[in-house]
Amino acid sequence: MFHVSRQSVRASWPAYAGAFVALTFGIALIAVTATLIGAVETTGTRAGVSSAERLQLDDLSSMFGVMSGVSLFMAIFVVASTFGFVVATRQRELGLLRLIGATPRQVRRLLLGEAALVALAATVAGCLVGTALGPVALWALRAIGVTSVHLVAPPAWIAWVSAAPSGVLVALLGCRRASKRAAKVPPTAALREASLERRRPGVPAILTGALTAAAMVGTLVLAGQLSLLAAVMVAVFLPALMVAALTSLGPLVVPPVAALLARPFVERSVAARLAAGELRTAVRTTSSVAAPVTAIAAMAGSLLLTLSFTVDWSSGQDRAQFAAPVVVTDPSVAARLAADPAVGVVDVRRTVSLPVGDGDTEDVDVVDLATAAAARRLRADDGSLADLHGRTVAVAHTYLTDAGVHLGGKVTTRIDGKRVRLRIVAVVPDAPDLYGNLLVTPGLVTGAPTQLFLTPRSGVSDHRLLRAAQALAGGAAMTRDAWIDGVTADARRANNLGLLVVLGPAGLYAGIAIVNATLIGAAQRRRQLRLVGLLGATPDQVRRTALWQAGLTTGAGLLLGGTTAGYVGWLMRQAITRDLAGHPAAMTIPWLPLLGVAGTCVGLALVAALAAVGVRRRANAHSVA
Amino acid sequence: MTVQQATAPGSTGTDVAVTLDGLTRSYRSKAGRVDALRGITHAFRSGTFTAIMGPSGSGKSTLLQLAAGLDEPTSGRVLIGGIPLGGLDQTELTKLRRDTMGFVFQAYNLLDALTAFDNVALPARLAGQRVDRAAVHDALARVGLRELARRRPPELSGGQQQRVAIARALHVRPQVLFADEPTGALDRHSGRVVLDLLRTTADQGQTVVMVTHDPLAASYADEVLFLADGMVVGRLRDADAAQIATAMSELEQ
Numbered sequence: 001m002f003h004v005s006r007q008s009v010r011a012s013w014p015a016y017a018g019a020f021v022a023l024t025f026g027i028a029l030i031a032v033t034a035t036l037i038g039a040v041e042t043t044g045t046r047a048g049v050s051s052a053e054r055l056q057l058d059d060l061s062s063m064f065g066v067m068s069g070v071s072l073f074m075a076i077f078v079v080a081s082t083f084g085f086v087v088a089t090r091q092r093e094l095g096l097l098r099l100i101g102a103t104p105r106q107v108r109r110l111l112l113g114e115a116a117l118v119a120l121a122a123t124v125a126g127c128l129v130g131t132a133l134g135p136v137a138l139w140a141l142r143a144i145g146v147t148s149v150h151l152v153a154p155p156a157w158i159a160w161v162s163a164a165p166s167g168v169l170v171a172l173l174g175c176r177r178a179s180k181r182a183a184k185v186p187p188t189a190a191l192r193e194a195s196l197e198r199r200r201p202g203v204p205a206i207l208t209g210a211l212t213a214a215a216m217v218g219t220l221v222l223a224g225q226l227s228l229l230a231a232v233m234v235a236v237f238l239p240a241l242m243v244a245a246l247t248s249l250g251p252l253v254v255p256p257v258a259a260l261l262a263r264p265f266v267e268r269s270v271a272a273r274l275a276a277g278e279l280r281t282a283v284r285t286t287s288s289v290a291a292p293v294t295a296i297a298a299m300a301g302s303l304l305l306t307l308s309f310t311v312d313w314s315s316g317q318d319r320a321q322f323a324a325p326v327v328v329t330d331p332s333v334a335a336r337l338a339a340d341p342a343v344g345v346v347d348v349r350r351t352v353s354l355p356v357g358d359g360d361t362e363d364v365d366v367v368d369l370a371t372a373a374a375a376r377r378l379r380a381d382d383g384s385l386a387d388l389h390g391r392t393v394a395v396a397h398t399y400l401t402d403a404g405v406h407l408g409g410k411v412t413t414r415i416d417g418k419r420v421r422l423r424i425v426a427v428v429p430d431a432p433d434l435y436g437n438l439l440v441t442p443g444l445v446t447g448a449p450t451q452l453f454l455t456p457r458s459g460v461s462d463h464r465l466l467r468a469a470q471a472l473a474g475g476a477a478m479t480r481d482a483w484i485d486g487v488t489a490d491a492r493r494a495n496n497l498g499l500l501v502v503l504g505p506a507g508l509y510a511g512i513a514i515v516n517a518t519l520i521g522a523a524q525r526r527r528q529l530r531l532v533g534l535l536g537a538t539p540d541q542v543r544r545t546a547l548w549q550a551g552l553t554t555g556a557g558l559l560l561g562g563t564t565a566g567y568v569g570w571l572m573r574q575a576i577t578r579d580l581a582g583h584p585a586a587m588t589i590p591w592l593p594l595l596g597v598a599g600t601c602v603g604l605a606l607v608a609a610l611a612a613v614g615v616r617r618r619a620n621a622h623s624v625a
Numbered sequence: 626m627t628v629q630q631a632t633a634p635g636s637t638g639t640d641v642a643v644t645l646d647g648l649t650r651s652y653r654s655k656a657g658r659v660d661a662l663r664g665i666t667h668a669f670r671s672g673t674f675t676a677i678m679g680p681s682g683s684g685k686s687t688l689l690q691l692a693a694g695l696d697e698p699t700s701g702r703v704l705i706g707g708i709p710l711g712g713l714d715q716t717e718l719t720k721l722r723r724d725t726m727g728f729v730f731q732a733y734n735l736l737d738a739l740t741a742f743d744n745v746a747l748p749a750r751l752a753g754q755r756v757d758r759a760a761v762h763d764a765l766a767r768v769g770l771r772e773l774a775r776r777r778p779p780e781l782s783g784g785q786q787q788r789v790a791i792a793r794a795l796h797v798r799p800q801v802l803f804a805d806e807p808t809g810a811l812d813r814h815s816g817r818v819v820l821d822l823l824r825t826t827a828d829q830g831q832t833v834v835m836v837t838h839d840p841l842a843a844s845y846a847d848e849v850l851f852l853a854d855g856m857v858v859g860r861l862r863d864a865d866a867a868q869i870a871t872a873m874s875e876l877e878q
Contacts, residue, residue: 003743003750004736004738004739004743004747004750007738007739007743008736008738010738093736093737096734096735096736097736097747097751098719099695099722099728100723100727100728100747100748100751100793101719101720101722101723101724101748101751101752102719102751103715103716103719103720103751104715104716104719105716106751186695187695187719187722188690188695188696190728190730191686191690191695191730191805
């Protein structure tokens with residue numbers, strides 16, 4: 001059977017070129033990620049790396065972990081869709097094999113053999129590309145400012161050892177379903193004239209669909225009670241589930257959606273009408289092009305909305321808690337401000353980094369209860385701040401759920417090298433930028449001053465207070481709103497950078513998948529389009545049909561992914577509004593990145609469609625000659 | 626009147642290659658039940674060439690698929706060389722098909738990825754047999770394609786592709802060769818070459834069952850079965866193309 005595998009791959013390599021490219025990039029991504037994680041490990045254990053740098057490196061490590069997880073997920077599903085494509089377009093050939101005596105097992109082995117060949121080539125290429133790109137990625141992280149630590153690449157074999165098995169695993173997992181489907185092709189498939197594509201889903205697809213539907217209904221019912229943390233969890237897992245369901249049920253879901261999008265144009269343009277017809281018959285092409293679009297739109301969209309809304313939430317919390325109208329970011333002028341007749345209270349924010357629990361470091365706020373109550377509305381929702389002295393701690397609401405502690409429980413830390421257990425005596429509202437998760441009093445530790453929150457003396461206007469503060473601190477003094485806006489902008493910038501690292505490779509991969517599926521699909525329909533040409537379609541009409549088809553398919557993918565992201569965003573919004581309990585919060589929708597993702601998907605599909613038409617025309621010229 | 630009434634032949638005997646015994650096949654469709662075959666009994670004797678004719682929708686292709694075990698009858702049974710197909714699972718059926726049957730149909734008979742030689746050798750390879758290179762070349766020589774063994778199907782004409790498919794069937798020497806419109810896509814000359822090959826195959830002891838709508842093609846057969854509405858409505862023996870054409874036009878009225 002391996003002989004036939006080899007001949008098949010050799011004779012129709014363009015179909016496998018897609019699988020090869022997809023797999024190569026997947027393996028290269030894993031190799032790069034392994035290099036990065038290895039670099040963080042190697043560099044982190046060296047002498048001369050400060051604890052702050054080690055903390056930064058640990059953060060980097062977990063960021064790369066997430067990155068490789070996302071990449072691997074994308075890789076499996078793109079490879080699966082590519083191999084599924086290869087099988088679906090060879091129904092007649094597989095049927096012929098069965099007819100002349102191949103058993104279902106032999107057909108399966110044929111497919112696995114082809115996958116093994118492609119995986120072998122892709123593993124070698126991917127490891128080489130990954131090894132070459134590793135140092136570039138390390139340099140890029142420093143260049144774009146993700147880290148200031150000089151990362152040293154580990155030996156290349158570390159990347160190979162982790163990437164090569166991952167590559168084989170991804171190829172086998174990807175091909176598993178496709179080869180099973182291939183084994184089920186009946187011998188009569190060889191006799192069928194038209195290769196009408198099957199759209200009946202299997203049991204696993206139906207189960208995934210049912211699970212996703214249940215999750216949707218469940219979250220919809222619970223939307224009124226979902227805590228913010230639960231909403232974030234939903235935002236992370238629901239899109240992945242949704243993508244899995246839409247991928248396996250794609251042939252059932254995508255064509256009707258695309259047809260719906262086409263409806264307004266069908267009457268007006270013959271190209272649109274042809275494209276709409278193709279969408280319905282070439283079910284697999286349609287769903288294969290739409291799948292990566294849906295995936296990247298759902299995942300990137302959900303993450304963008306979730307992170308943006310989280311920033312809205314923290315700035316909302318900040319505003320709700322903020323009593324001081326003026327902030328000074330230069331703490332050295334505290335004494336002189338206190339002496340100013342316009343100033344009522346100078347609340348100094350002091351923080352100290354303490355190891356908490358099992359080695360995590362937290363910024364702990366050291367608060368003066370009286371000034372903090374005046375400037376930051378510090379109050380206990382539960383327990384009593386009057387008990388906050390000595391070896392006690394007050395915690396913010398979210399910390400209770402995050403760390404799994406409760407009022408009256410203990411938080412373990414180390415102060416001056418000694419293990420100290422702090423009793424939780426109060427639970428305070430969240431205000432992420434005014435104070436952290438943990439608050440202690442000055443008797444326990446001393447903190448470094450970071451900002452000053454000013455309230456006016458009675459009878460003094462906020463404006464006069466600002467002018468007085470500016471006279472002493474210059475540009476370091478600003479209104480509360482200006483300061484929150486600055487903090488929020490910083491947070492968004494950091495989020496965008498993080499997203500770029502996490503979603504960049506996945507997005508690149510989705511792009512490859514879109515181009516790949518478009519090109520394979522076009523190659524499969526070559527005969528059909530030649531017929532359309534014979535019937536009198538001009539080259540321009542053929543080109544426009546291809547563009548319509550790509551546009552409609554991508555549109556359907558974006559609609560499905562966008563709906564998923566929108567639903568997740570709506571859930572987040574519900575949870576945030578409830579958490580802020582009536583305090584108004586801005587709703588910032590990151591239109592630019594969202595539209596950027598959508599535009600890139602459409603652009604790639606259109607370019608690929610045009611390229612496919614070009615290839616086809618050249619091929620036609622050959623066949624005529 | 627050249628068309629005789631259908632009679633049930635004695636379907637047992639050692640010289641029978643394929644036995645169809647009271648075959649019916651119905652499908653459920655949106656429009657209701659469709660009876661594709663309504664009770665067919667026939668014995669294809671070894672070393673004979675039988676053509677099956679009939680108007681579109683008469684059940685010709687269904688009959689061929691049931692006879693080859695590619696589809697299951699609603700009732701009735703099929704025996705190949707005395708073995709009933711009903712009790713076999715997919716793998717057993719595949720192995721039986723591999724050992725006893727060959728196929729040639731209108732188009733797309735070959736794997737594009739393989740050379741003519743490899744296409745002919747494939748059934749033996751699938752059966753786990755060592756490939757006898759001389760025998761493969763001999764099979765290609767018998768269809769006049771010895772020189773083109775290294776060509777791939779896209780580099781061959783339609784008639785040449787069909788001859789490779791016949792060489793493949795000849796190479797494993799199956800008891801029965803099923804052909805579905807084998808000349809449908811060929812020009813007259815190529816068609817005649819293919820039909821001569823099928824005739825020779827039958828003369829050398831193999832059984833050929835061919836579905837066709839072309840009276841000229843059917844005239845190469847020893848016997849012609851006429852199907853209409855899922856039943857055998859007539860038979861002709863050793864008829865020429867004109868007689869067959871007359872019978873067909875009577876049927877279509």
